Amino acid sequence: MEENSKQLAHAFLQGDIHGSWMIIQEHVNAGMNSYYIYEQLLTKAMQYIGTLWEENDITVADEHIATGVCDFVLSRYAFPKVQSHQEHRRAMFFCLEGEEHYLGLKMVHSLFKEEGWNCRYLGPNLPLEYALYTIQNFKPDVVGMSLSLSTQLPQLKIYLDAFDQLTEQPEILIGSRLGSTINTNFLSMYKNIQFVNSLQDVRLWFEDDALQISQL
Structure with missing residues (x-):
């Protein structure tokens, strides 16, 4: 589980929208619900990114790129659920x-x-x-x-x-x-x-x- 969120975090940091979405889609296809997607994947990925920033392993610019990709993926996932x-x-x-x-x-x-x-x-x-x-x-x-x-x-x-x-x-x-x-x-x-x-x-x-x- 933690490995999945870290994989997603690295996709966020690379600005990889397609790769990020494929990770989410894989878990959706496995039957995971919104609470799992949001808390175990998106939230944990961003928390890991926050830790990297605190340890000076990434810059503020990197964090902003990751936030933008996460926001896009969140919106794309949520829209069909409305x-x-x-x-x-x-x-x-x-x-x-x-x-x-x-x-x-x-x-x-x-x-x-x-x-x-x-x-x-x-x-x-x-x-x-x-x-x-x-x-x-x-x-x-x-x-x-x-x-x-x-x-x-x-x-x-x-x-x-x-x-x-x-x-x-x-x-x-x-x-x-x-x-x-x-x-x-x-x-x-x-x-x-x-x-x-x-x-x-x-x-x-x-x-x-x-x-x-x-x-x-």
């Missing part, structure tokens, strides 16, 4: 202002699309004013945000304080792989917030959401 959306189930996704790492968030967005949600993906580095504008006009049931650095927690609180003033408050999913390395106790002061550490947490959220709907 289900006809259900107009009454809405979600929007964005990264906090200053946050440029967006691939994980895009994977979550793709999973929501695959589940038939009507989604808006606003990408990285979204200022609060535009997040509020979209929430007020699109009226999502779920808002997904992403952060990768613990130094962004004060800014996250600013966003959450603003959302807490909304008349109609969506459920908030906060995606981060920082996990237990950060103190998230302050989240208890807000309603309808869940911290998501992995795509498996997203899968469990879908299962819980489906259960709640079935009980209505």
